[in-house]
Amino acid sequence: MLPSSTVENYLKAxxxxxxxxxxxxxxxxxxxxxxxxVAPGTATTMVKALAESGLVDYEPYVGVRLSSAGTKLAALVLRRHRLIEQFLVEVMGMSWAEVxxxxxxxxxxVSDRLVERMDAMLGHPSVDPHGDPIPTADGNIAAPDYHSLLTCPLHTAVRVTRVTDQDASFLRFLEKQHLKPGHSLEVEVRDSAADSVQLRxxxxLRITIGTQAASKVLIEVS
Amino acid sequence: MLPSSTVENYLKAxxxxxxxxxxxxxxxxxxxxxxxxVAPGTATTMVKALAESGLVDYEPYVGVRLSSAGTKLAALVLRRHRLIEQFLVEVMGMSWAEVxxxxxxxxxxVSDRLVERMDAMLGHPSVDPHGDPIPTADGNIAAPDYHSLLTCPLHTAVRVTRVTDQDASFLRFLEKQHLKPGHSLEVEVRDSAADSVQLRxxxxLRITIGTQAASKVLIEVS
DNA sequence: TTCTATATTTTGAGTTGTCAAAACAGAACT
DNA sequence: AGTTCTGTTTTGACAACTCAAAATATAGAA
Structure with missing residues (x-):
């Protein structure tokens, strides 16, 4: 029952x-x-198979949840994904928007050998280029509870730490506006009527972004 | 008709x-x-499909040959394979025996983007760690006609340039005996009765290897 | 030429993953 | 309770790839 890439994708999702x-x-x-x-019916079929293998718990007409075995496997897929992203940016010099x-x-x-090699070359990083935490080899992950630009205090210096969207054009936008992880800023105004957030x-520079976008930029008070 | 990895493997083979x-x-x-x-019948089925797509010429009961389109595609697969091997050795520090x-x-x-990045990082290498030539991005390959330890002149300084076997234990053996590409040696005796080749x-160091092994070590007179 | 050995092709079946569309369950709305 | 809406599951089918074993072709030996 070695998990195919299809299985890995379901677990990761x-x-x-x-x-x-x-x-x-x-x-x-x-x-x-x-x-x-995939189509809904396809997911049903697949989930039943995953439940067979003990990777998920499945309640018909209600939903699915990862079992502990499934969680561990998913974390390892995520570890590979994020280490690879970090590697592509740090070593291969690719843009965070395209990795x-x-x-x-x-x-x-990628083989375990290769993953661990990348991990070592990168100095065992704890986050990837988007600030997403990288699970350890035994499947543990730091699950910090960040604020976003939507929930952080106003007029306070904060630092971008994580971006929870992989869309290339969004990432390029953030890069251009100096909103990559590590950069500092302050939120000046939130206007729920205008559905917007204004920041410096x-x-x-003063820029205004929509709340959808703002909610995807996570920060730490600095 | 994007070629699946299965198709790529048939073409490469x-x-x-x-x-x-x-x-x-x-x-x-x-x-x-x-x-x-795969089983013989499987190959037949697949080859008929490849012939359908114009990637091979197929004569029933006789055999198959790559078409020009197939040759080009195969060369690109080989390019990726060999650039990756070179990358794993040069950049990731892995052993030539395990890549x-x-x-x-x-x-x-790997995406084209990534392949070309590796190619650039490696300085557009012409051979991989085993001395196998790397096809160019447009599918051309240098096809040098090397001697092997079986055909080269005796008592003449020669240099290992290529090893045409990927078996890890064989490669480790060569490494241990200083027979990796780049190293020099002389063939001293060939004994066809004993099925062996003796070299310094x-x-x-004097070592003796079998003719099977000797034929896989290609050299250049230096 | 006939027989035989070997390689190749066919056939029938299985696996994995997928879809479209019909059937169905559950919750919410008269 | 009956109806309707939405989301879920079932059904039947298909594509890609594979195998084992039966059928067949080709080439060489008798």
Whole structure:
């Protein structure tokens, strides 16, 4: 029962769906299906097979949840993915905006040997270029609870630490505005009517972004 | 009709089978099947599909040959494979004996972007760690006609330039005996009755190897 | 030429992963 | 309770790839 890349993709999608969900909640089929990019019926079939193998707990018509075995496996897939991203940026000199797709492919074929080599070369990094935490080899992950630009205090110096979206054009936008992880800024105004957030970047520039975008930029008070 | 990794493996196997064969000859099904590692019938089925797509010419009961389109594609697979091997050795510090398996997997998923990045980082190398020539991005390959330890002149200083076997234990053996590409030696005796070749390495050591092994070590008179 | 050995092809079947569309369950709304 | 909406599951089918074993072709030996 060696997990195919298909299986790995389902587990990874579940892992990420669960983390943006209250504890104990089940991930509904439809959500999983769209996350993986398959028709709903396909997800049902696959999930039943995963449940057979003990990787998930499945309640028909309700949803799925990773078992502990499934969680561990998913964490290892995520570890590979994020180490690869970090490697592509740090060693290969690629842009943080373009490494996601490559990592998506590579994560299913790199050997343990290679992963650990990358990890060592990078000095055992704890986060990837987007600030996402990298699980350890035994499947543990630091799960920090960041504020976002939507929830952080106003008029306070904060530092971008993580960006929870992999869309290349969004990432390029952030880069251009000096909003990559590590950069400082202050939130000046939130206007819920206008659905916008106005901020001043470290470079002193005022920019306004939508709340959707703002919620994807996580920060730490600095 | 994007070629799957399965297709790529058939093409690569054909490419390599053809190069150790007289020109114009067809590769017999059985040989292809064992090279790819499938049952004979499977190869037949696949080859018929490849012929459909114009990647090979197929004569039933006789054999297969790559078309020009197939040759080009195979060369690109080989390019990826060999650049990856070189990368794993030069950049990742892995042993030349252990990179083949990793490259075998990676060759099917690395993006063009990534391949060209590796190529640039390595300074556009012309050979991989085993001395195998790396095809260019447009599918051309230098096809030098080396001597082997079986055909080179005796008592003449020669330099190992290429090793045509990927078996890890054989490669480790060569490494230990200072027979990696680049090292010098002289062939002292060939004994066809004993099926052996005796040589003196650059380090002055006398060693004797079988003719099977000797034929896989290609050299240049230095 | 006939027989035989060997290689190749066919056939029938299985696996994995997928979809479209029909059938169905559960919750919410009269 | 009955109806409707939405999401889920079932069903039947298909594509890619594979195998084992039966059928067949080719070439060489008798």
């Amino acid at each position: 579940l892992y990420q769906a669960e983390s943006s969900l209250e504890d104990k909640a089940l991930v509904p089929m439809g959500q999983l299906a769209t996350a993986v990019g 996601h797709e490559d990592a998506e492919q590579l994560e299913h074929v 970047t470290g470079a002193g | 054909l490419y390599q089978a053809e190069s150790s064969l007289e020109d114009k000859a067809l590769v017999p099904m059985g040989q292809l099947a064992t090279a790819v590692g 083949h398996e990793d490259a075998e997997q990676l060759e099917h998923v 390495t650059g380090a002055g």
